[in-house]
Every structure is written in structure tokens, then in C-alpha cells.
């Protein structure tokens with residue numbers, strides 16, 4: 230099977246590429262070909278048994294979506310996106326990439342379907358940002374979508390379009406609402422959620438980290454490898470089991486900041502914990518207050534999606550990767 | 556206040572025009588000006604105290620949305636839409652009018668907001684078609700939106716955009732999910748829901764009507780005057796009370812086909828009821844089975860929206876109008 234990754238140069242895209250190449254399969258099929266596209270030139274992976282094509286392209290440029298699917302990939306991982314903070318700061322960019330980009334992709338597939346019966350699997354990465362306040366402590370699979378950000382709005386609109394095009398048979402799609410990825414590797418970024426990873430990653434590297442919210446704040450997390458695991462699991466899933474409801478909130482670990490800190494202490498000791506500096510930021514706290522704390526992900530679990538075992542396991546994965554990289 | 560009605564030549568648009576002109580007010584303000592736009596030339600109403608402008612224009616034509624709001628109406632009633640059956644039959648038309656048309660309107664307002672601080676009230680008519688199976692017998696205000704039609708998808712996407720633009724302060728919007736309007740006047744049309752009105756309207760006019768579903772089918776209704784009432788009530792409402800949740804499912808009357816028939820019998824007798832011919836259509840029955848039966852509309856009721864008293868009252872309104880018209 231030919232797999233296409235849009236947004237292949239991103240954090241999850243790079244890991245997914247690696248995982249696909251390592252397994253040599255996608256779902257139940259051998260991986261014959263891999264197309265990697267991103268506005269940033271993606272690296273060609275080493276050791277892929279199938280044909281690899283990499284391309285630097287903006288999904289929203291005229292014809293780019295048609296070119297992307299020209300090889301008729303059997304599965305499309307659509308990860309290309311402008312992240313939350315950027316979509317809020319730059320409204321037109323966010324709607325262009327996150328909404329129009331998704332629509333251009335799905336419409337290119339629709340036209341290909343009309344032309345030659347093409348009907349790929351499409352795995353779209355959505356987000357918890359589709360949910361907004363007021364929220365119950367544990368959110369069920371039937372809970373209403375009311376985004377509190379433009380990013381969440383764009384993801385929710387993409388989910389709806391994907392579901393409609395799936396219903397009409399142009400494609401076979403799923404929207405995976407990923408938990409907040411933690412521990413996110415790399416430099417601290419401007420994402421509001423950045424501190425959730427920062428208070429683990431930075432102290433373990435001997436650097437200070439700022440904590441802008443109270444220790445009681447609770448949120449929903451998955452490790453980078455759990456995120457890759459969700460995408461790989463989706464590749465093998467029969468989406469017919471989803472019915473009309475093509476969006477899934479995925480299992481995660483619900484943890485408070487205090488629990489994060491205790492997990493850090495176990496591996497880094499008091500020395501690491503001492504590197505966390507409490508610097509309350511009311512603006513950040515007010516945003517985080519509106520975020521989900523936990524989900525009952527019955528549907529996703531019934532479909533075989535599994536989460537990290539605990540926040541300790543999330544930290545252990547990070548430590549192992551950090552040591553392997555160092 | 557200057558009011559703009561987009562879709563003014565439609566069934567609800569014509570009634571809303573009449574009601575606004577009759578009251579001479581919109582919300583708490585005198586009606587100074589009325590702009591009526593539709594792809595079909597709207598009739599200019601008689602007796603309007605304010606300035607009236609009518610225009611035949613396609614909302615999706617380049618510049619049409621900017622022209623529509625050039626007079627900076629303080630309130631925009633956005634009713635222009637391609638209906639359910641047409642949006643399903645003609646995918647591109649449905650997305651163009653129902654999604655792009657709405658987005659063009661909201662983006663024109665966003666640009667005007669940036670240019671001169673314009674920030675109108677926007678009342679968008681959404682639909683129960685945003686809900687899809689599986690549904691509980693009574694649907695609460697927190698229930699998930701999973702449309703089972705392209706029309707419902709387009710309405711749900713419009714709701715999301717309107718909520719985001721409201722949150723960002725470009726406009727002050729509300730999406731009203733109207734119940735199925737019954738008794739819909741005029742000729743039988745191809746809407747799947749047409750028989751709900753047809754089995755009342757046609758027999759009362761001495762004509763036969765076809766009933767394609769079992770008598771046990773239950774659905775959610777509002778009279779044409781209740782629909783107009785919802786729009787007028789919204790005009791006077793402080794949308795700040797909605798918070799992030801800019802969409803409201805409106806109160807209605809939950810009635811079975813059997814209850815409809817008994818209401819018909821009360822005014823038209825057995826003679827009228829005898830004009831209903833049962834002609835089961837499995838395709839229609841399968842679609843209708845996925846439709847909502849009843850809602851708990853706590854939020855809308857708390858905001859002062861009120862429904863018809865009963866299905867008998869709905870029929871009585873139709874009879875009165877029919878007699879006035881005849």
C-alpha cells in the first residue's frame with residue numbers, strides 16, 4: 230500500500246514516518262510506497278523497502294492537493310496544520326491552512342473519486358480543542374463540540390467535512406482527536422500548553438522551567454509514541470465500524486500538574502523538581518481553566534485504541550528517548 | 556435600526572418581512588431601514604415606515620456580501636440557503652451556497668469590522684439536520700452534533716464559524732436550529748419531510764395526500780408564525796447571555812403522525828382524514844427513522860423562546876391563514 234503523509238516534517242509526521250518504515254507495513258498491507266509532503270522539505274527516511282518521494286509543497290497552493298494524491302495513495306495521513314497559538318494570532322492563515330487546506334485535500338479526493346473511483350482511507354488529526362467550556366469533569370463520547378479557539382473551530386469544521394464525504398462514499402475517513410502530546414521534545418515553544426511538557430523536559434535536561442498555573446490543574450495527555458500508535462492502529466481499522474460518527478476522542482492519561490511533578494521527582498529527584506519556578510500567569514490560568522480534564526473514551530477503547538499506562542510511563546518514555554539521543 | 560434579510564423571498568423571509576413591517580420595530584429599536592436580498596427578486600412590502608431596498612443578488616457572487624452590508628445594517632437575518640434535498644442532490648451547489656455563502660457573509664462583516672468597527676447582530680437559521688443517529692428519545696442541549704446529510708453538515712459548519720467570529724468580536728451572532736416548519740404552506744415539494752405538512756394541508760384543501768411512513772413516527776415541529784417569532788425574539792435578545800455556545804435548539808411540539816391525524820380530524824372530520832392515503836416508502840421511512848423526535852430545550856426556554864402550545868394550535872393557525880387567504 231502507498232501511504233501519503235501531509236505534514237510529514239512535523240513532530241508527529243517524523244515519528245510516523247519512522248514507525249511506518251520500521252514496521253514495513255501499513256495496516257495489514259506491506260508499505261510499497263511512501264510520499265512525504267510538508268511546506269518544510271521532509272527528510273527522506275533511510276531503509277524504506279518501498280519507493281520514497283519527498284516534496285516541499287504548500288497544501289493550499291493551487292493544484293497542490295491534486296499533485297499530492299496523483300499517485301493515488303491508499304491511505305492519507307493528514308497532519309498538516311497551523312497550531313493553536315498561530316491560528317489564534319493569525320486568523321486568515323489558520324482558516325487557510327486548517328480549513329481550506331483540509332477542504333482542498335478532500336475535494337481533490339472527491340474529484341478523483343468521480344474520475345476513477347479512487348476512495349482512500351483518510352486519517353485526520355483533530356484535537357481536544359474542539360471542546361469548550363462549560364465542561365463536565367469527565368467528558369463522554371456524546372458531548373457537544375463547542376470550540377473556544379479558532380484552531381478548535383477549524384478542526385471541528387474539518388471533522389464535519391470528512392464525516393460528510395465519508396458518508397457520501399468519496400473517501401473513508403476518521404478524525405482522531407489526539408490528547409495533548411507530552412513530553413513534547415524540542416525547544417520550549419509559544420503554545421499555551423507548552424509548560425505541561427516544559428516542567429518535565431527542561432528540569433531533566435538541567436534547565437529551569439516556568440509553571441504558570443496552580444498544581445491542581447488537570448489535563449489529558451498522551452506520549453509521542455502513543456500518538457504514533459493511534460495513527461498506526463487507525464491504518465488497520467475498518468472505518469465502517471464508526472458509522473456516521475467519524476470523530477473519535479482518544480484515550481489518554483488524566484493527570485494534574487502535582488502528579489506530573491511527582492512523576493518528575495521519581496526520575497529526577499528533588500534537584501529536578503527544584504528547577505520548576507512557580508510564576509502564576511492569570512491569563513494562562515484562565516485559558517487552561519476552559520480545557521478538558523478527562524474523557525470517557527469508550528468508543529475508542531472498544532475500537533482497540535490504547536493509551537499510555539500512567540504519567541510515570543510517559544515520563545519514562547521521554548527519559549529513554551532523551552538518553553538515547555544524548 | 557437597519558435590518559437586512561438575506562433569503563428574503565423565501566417562505567420564512569417573506570413572513571419575517573411582514574412581521575417586521577407590521578411591528579415597526581426590531582428588538583427594542585424602531586425599524587429605520589429594511590434591506591431585502593434574495594437570488595429571487597424580493598417583493599417590496601407595503602406600509603414600511605423606514606427606507607426599503609430590495610435586490611436580486613446571489614450571495615455567493617463576487618462582492619455580493621460586501622454590497623449586502625454596505626449600508627451597515629445593525630442586524631442581519633441570514634436565511635439564504637439551498638434546502639436539504641437539493642444540497643444532497645447537488646453537492647457543489649449546497650457547499651457553495653450554505654457553507655461558502657455563509658462564510659462570505661461573515662468574512663465581509665469581519666473586514667468591515669476591521670475597517671470601521673462594524674459589529675452587527677447576525678441571526679443564522681440552522682436546522683435539526685445537524686443531529687444524526689443514534690439519538691436518544693429526548694435530546695438535551697449538550698448532545699453531540701453528527702449530521703446525516705450534507706445540508707446538516709453545512710449548517711453545522713456555519714454554526715461553528717459564526718460562534719468563532721462572535722467569540723473574536725467581529726460580530727454578535729446566534730444560530731437558531733429551527734424545528735421542522737409545519738404546516739408549510741404552498742405546493743407539495745420534494746423535501747423528504749414534506750408529508751408532515753402535506754397530510755394536514757392537502758386534505759384541508761380537499762386534496763389527497765400520501766403518507767409514506769408509519770403512524771408511530773414522531774418528530775419536532777413549529778408553526779410558521781412560531782418560526783417568525785423566534786427570529787423576532789432573537790432580535791431583542793442580549794447574545795452575551797449565550798457565552799461561547801452560540802447555537803440554540805428551539806422549542807417545538809413533539810408529535811407523532813397519529814397525533815397529527817387526530818388534530819386534522821378535529822378540524823376536518825373523518826372526510827379530511829380519509830384523504831390520507833398510506834403508501835409506505837421504505838426509503839423515506841429509513842431516512843425519517845434517523846431524525847430527532849424531541850428535545851429538552853432548557854437553554855432556549857430560559858432565554859425566553861416559546862413554542863406553539865400544541866399540534867392542535869399549529870393546525871388552527873394554518874386553518875385561520877388558509878381561510879384568510881381563500
Ligand SMILES: NC(=O)c1ccc[n+]([C@@H]2O[C@H](COP(=O)([O-])OP(=O)(O)OC[C@H]3O[C@@H](n4cnc5c(N)ncnc54)[C@H](O)[C@@H]3O)[C@@H](O)[C@H]2O)c1
Pocket residue numbers: 235236237238239240241242266267268269286287288289307308309310311312326330354355356357406407408409410411
Ligand atoms: N502535538 C499535539 O499535542 C497535538 C494535539 C492534537 C492534535 N495535533 C495535530 O496533529 C498534527 C501534527 O501535530 P504536530 O505536533 O506534529 O505539529 P507540527 O507543527 O510539528 O507539524 C505540523 C506540520 O504541518 C506542516 N504544515 C503547516 N502548514 C502547511 C501547509 N500549508 N502545507 C503543508 N504542510 C504544512 C508544518 O510545516 C509542520 O511540519 C496537527 O494536525 C496538529 O494539529 C497535535
Ligand SMILES: NC(=O)c1ccc[n+]([C@@H]2O[C@H](COP(=O)([O-])OP(=O)(O)OC[C@H]3O[C@@H](n4cnc5c(N)ncnc54)[C@H](O)[C@@H]3O)[C@@H](O)[C@H]2O)c1
Pocket residue numbers: 561562563564565566567568592593594595612613614615633634635636637638652656680681682683732733734735736737
Ligand atoms: N422551513 C423549515 O422547515 C426550516 C427548518 C430549519 C431551518 N430552516 C432554514 O431557514 C431558512 C429559511 O427557510 P425557508 O423555509 O424560508 O426556505 P426557502 O427555500 O423558502 O428560502 C430560502 C431562500 O434563500 C434564497 N437563496 C438560495 N440561494 C441563494 C443565494 N445564493 N443567494 C441569495 N439567496 C439565496 C432562495 O431563493 C429562497 O428564497 C433556511 O436557511 C433554511 O435552511 C428552515
